[in-house]
Amino acid sequence: MTQHDNLKILITPIGSIPGHQLEAIAAAVKDHFTIKTAIENSLQDIEFAFDTERSQYHSTSILEALQELVPDNTLKVIALVEVDLFIPILTHVYGEAQLGGKACIVSTHRLKENLKSVSIEPDLTQRLIKEAFHELGHTFGLLHCKDPTCIMHYCRSIRDVDRKSKNFCRYCDIMLQDALKKELKT
């Protein structure tokens, strides 16, 4: 067993994210990033990040707290939250990642937009998976991609999220594989 066989990507819910959604994400991430995944509770209390004036949570400070908590064998950690996230300069964000770092976060809050209540479940899961891939991509140092079908494309709207594929384009895939190789070596 080589050392990196122990390395994993941690998927950590904050709040009540349905189990089947977590499992769908874990399976998809494992498939795409070819690294083991685990669903575990880590950071639970994020009230410190709550901004009373804006009634939103500051994602950057959640990421900092998250990064402090992750165990050594964790290559990346992705937190899933239901609350609405922001960074100070913007009205809201779907998620945030530490570029080339360890932690990222995705919120389901705005991903629920425009969903017909009947079919909420399956679509939301797909959106979550896409956003999770995207933010994880950032933690591997990937930047936004101009190819609108690529998962690293920055989406302006939920419609764009639905439109883009779950795949990395050829270029982003090569850069991801490079980053994986590099990170697993060290």
Next chain:
Amino acid sequence: MLKTKILIVDDELIMRESLGGWLERDGHEIKKASGGEEALEIMKKTRFDVLLVDIKMEGMSGLELLKIVKERDPDVDVVMITAFGSISTSIEAMKNGAFDYLLKPFDPNELGVLIEKIVENKAQALENLYLREQHKEITRFESMIGQSKAIRTIFEMIQDIAPMESTVLLTGETGTGKGLAAKAIHTHSARNQGPFMSINCGAIPEHLMESELFGYQKGAFTDAKENKKGRLELAHGGTLFLDEIGEIGMRMQIDLLRVLEDRVFYRVGGTQPIQSDFRVIAATNRNIDEAIKNGSFREDLFYRLNVISLEIPPLRERKDDVPLLAEQFLFRFTQETNKAIEKIHRDTIDEMMMYEWPGNVRELENAIERAVVVCKGQIIMPEDLPIFKHKTTPGPGIGSLKDMEKNHILNILAENDWNIALCARILQIDRSTLYKKIKAYDLKKED
């Protein structure tokens, strides 16, 4: 590389950080300043495409900064960041040349659309510049000449390398004649009946590079009215020379690597694999090791290119060749201008031998060209050469870094007959920066 350079000016750390982080993910190059004074200081060293400026700041206000920046460089796009309640100031900012303003906190889409608009404008400007300059791009000195030991070694190596099919990486300072060496390798190879295709990766905007290299299929994009062969295809049976290879972006690096590995590629919008048989010679004046270390150049591509490497020496290391090269240039320029100049004076030669020639052979060529124009008699005298005109003893006020910079720029300009592109290259700054400095120091061309 052609990243958009953005400077964020805001006195609130958290705003700078959050905006900077956001834009970094978009692949832009970000610098941050905590106020107007710091921004102006940073702008002395780097030229930015976009400034994002908070209107309300301690010390110099955003509006003041806008005015100064626009006066110094009207081409910089300045976007004002304003808080609720300061709309009137924003309107004043627009009157003073701001590109637009954003009310904070802003919607990510709004910011995205705005930055995209600016980036597109910039790409268009670059493309226009490229199309204009493309016609001017001519290599004047047609063949490598010299008798120095250094250049004879290069000749021998070229003879040895030429018959091989291996990829060659040429290194050396700007103006040393890497393009000529590439041509010489081609000429002495078995491919000399085939084409010699050259592309300057540093001069061509990234979005044009793909279609230039790979060609395109009719209908691949709006302007693709016909099928077009790219340079890879046109190089079939010959040699492909990739100049300034260190300047290419990540995507193109990935594409090139694939071509070099498989020798197969596709036209843009094409599905038919195209095979082309060419030998690659690449050249760079950049320190590629450095670029590999910081991740901006792929190591695997470097190894593909660097099968054989050849370093072309700077002119100062082959000064024995200066008289011969000078004679050669003199002959050509007198022919071109129909001037009856017989020779170069001994003293002029002596002066030339003492000079370091930072712009190398190209600088020498330009110097002789200018000398031929200004020379009144039949012999080129030292004062006919631009390089010696400004080699004056330091006057009063010289001592500060600024004065040094001013004088140095003036010397380089004079030496190279105010050829801005060349001078910028010698000074290793971009053209726009050079223009700024010329303006800031109020430098004027002497006659």
